Amino acid sequence: MLLDGINHVAVLTNDTDRLHAFYREVFDAKVFSDQVIDAGRLSLVEIGPKTHLNVFEIEGNTEAERQTPMFSRGRIDHIGLEAASHEAFDEIRDRLIARGATDGFVTDFGAAISLFFIDPDGLECEVLLFNPAATPDDLQPPGTPAAGYERV
Numbered sequence: 001m002l003l004d005g006i007n008h009v010a011v012l013t014n015d016t017d018r019l020h021a022f023y024r025e026v027f028d029a030k031v032f033s034d035q036v037i038d039a040g041r042l043s044l045v046e047i048g049p050k051t052h053l054n055v056f057e058i059e060g061n062t063e064a065e066r067q068t069p070m071f072s073r074g075r076i077d078h079i080g081l082e083a084a085s086h087e088a089f090d091e092i093r094d095r096l097i098a099r100g101a102t103d104g105f106v107t108d109f110g111a112a113i114s115l116f117f118i119d120p121d122g123l124e125c126e127v128l129l130f131n132p133a134a135t136p137d138d139l140q141p142p143g144t145p146a147a148g149y150e151r152v
Contacts, residue, residue, distance in 0.1 A: 004050065005048070005050065005051060005082060006051050006079075006080075007050065007051060007052070008044070008051065008052040008053065008054045009053055009054070009076065009079050010053075010054040010055075010056065010076075011053055011054070011055055011056070011064075011076075011079075011121070011123065012056050012057075012058065012061060012063045012064045012121075013055055013056070013057050013064050013120075013121050014057065014062075014064045014065065014121070015057070015120070015121075016034075016041055016043055016055055016057045018120050019045075019055055019119070019120055019121065020034075020043065020045065020055075022099070022119060022120050023045050023047060023053065023119075025095065025099075026092060026095040026096055026099065026101075027047055027081070027092060027095075029045050029046060029047045029053075030045070030046045031043055031044070031045055031046075032044040032045065032046045032052060039056070039058045039059070040056065040057050040058040040059045040061075041055075041056070041057040041058075042054065042055070042056055042057075043055045047081060048081075048082070048084075051081075053079075064121045064122075065122075077124075078116075078123065078124045078125055078126055079123070079125045079126070080125070080126045080127075080128055081125065081126065081127050081128070082127075082128055082129075082130060083127055083128065083129045085129075086129060089113070089115070089127060089129040092115075092127050093106070093115055093127070093149075096115070096117045096127075101117040101118055101119070102115060102116065102117040102118070103151050104149065104150070104151050105145070105149070105151045106145070106146040106149035107140075107142060107143065107144055107145070107146060108140050108144045108145065108146035108147070109139065109140050109142075109144070110131070110134050110138035110139040110140040110144075111130065111131055111134040111138060111139060112128040112129055112130045112131055112134075113128065113129050113131075113146045113149075114126055114127070114128045115127045115128075
């Protein structure tokens with residue numbers, strides 16, 4: 001395999017500081033770079049050892065306000081983030097529930113467990129914990145509840 005996960009995902013926001021606080025408080029993310037650019041503001045938010053969110057705040061741009069139903073949002077529909085461990089997955093879930101960003105439902109896809117959440121700009125995202133022992137025979141359909149996780 002030539003790839004090892006996601007390098008970065010570019011997102012638009014109308015409030016960089018709010019988005020930084022959300023990812024810092026929920027995921028322990030770090031702002032790697034924050035700079036003024038010709039069009040506005042660009043920051044790189046470190047969300048993993050080799051993965052960043054490239055956050056653009058562009059004056060007058062209203063794309064961050066425009067959300068449509070899933071699979072109709074354009075080229076980037078949602079972001080899937082890989083939890084570092086089962087303990088990290090549980091901590092992230094607790095933090096997201098506390099912020100009202102998820103109802104806490106965890107799907108068991110067989111190859112991974114998954115938790116969807118909405119970030120402060122309305123972007124639907126997902127936190128996953130990959131099951132390295134899974135085979136294609138283990139795959140489960142969307143909506144399959146994961147054992148040990150109750151919806152809030």
